[in-house]
Amino acid sequence: MCGRCAALLLAGLVFAILVVPICFAAAPVERPLVNKPAPEIARADLNGARITLKSLRGKVVLLNFWATWCAPCQIEMPVFSRWQQQYGAEGFQVVGISMDDDAAPVRKLLAKLKINYPIAMGDAQLGERYGGVMGLPLSFLIDRHGVARARFQGETELSTIEAQLKQMLLSR
């Protein structure tokens, strides 16, 4: 075997063994909830206003589970605020669900982050209705008819979510 062929073979092996599995491990996993009606979240947000998915029918909803101790969540949230401002008029609504144990640290962080969408406290029952929130961040894109169309677990390339929500905003 020539030297060049050996080098290419070695490089290919490194790629196949190390790079491919690692990169694909971060891809969103297909879950049973996708393409099914999103479970109702019905609860009061931190300002006391009632949030229900039923009242948001007709809008594309980004439902984001997060927590104050989740570093990647805090990278996403200012971007979600920007999207809320940018796409809100087209019928887009972000709803944040904090999975913190209590509201005090949430209020403290929100005062700093200046989030422009409603945030409510989650709980284990809600997490289970969404297939188990056993790692954060976790987001769902819900279409105008209340059907969950995508699930994003962990750190996700935000342009991927944005591309999908823009697509969903086009359909009525």
Place this chain on the structure above:
Amino acid sequence: MMAFIHKAGTVAVFAGLVAVCTGTQAQGPFGAPNESSAFSIPENQLVQPAELSRILAAKSGVKPLVLQVGSRVLFEQAHIAGSEYDGPGSQQAGLDQLKKRVAALPKDKAIVLYCGCCPWNRCPNVAPAFRLLQGMGFTQVKVLYIANNFGADWAEKGYPVERSH
């Protein structure tokens, strides 16, 4: 010579790709991981999910005390069967709870800490909890290595879980 450079360059490019895909570690000065980063926990103090599952399922042998040091909401949804909730290691209240829980235990008690809230390089809870127990003189402390999150690396692998609500 040129052929060698070509080979070395090819390998270096792919090594770089590996580094990019594995993500960055929370690092302190001079490239050492911050003490609060899970990466600061020595590798020989880690236990893999499959190994812990085997230990817990074994009919004989010493069973470790398994403590979740992350979120209560996540713990209530699903946790390692037989484990206890001891408060988030990233908060003083959590560390106080952990300190109280282990205060009366012998220093050679086998303890496994875990969280699974976030990918390993983002977990704020396990390293402070580990350091606390180390500082208290516990000699048999291991930390469960959860690469992605508790759901993906434990529950969905079929290892035993319990709910508590």
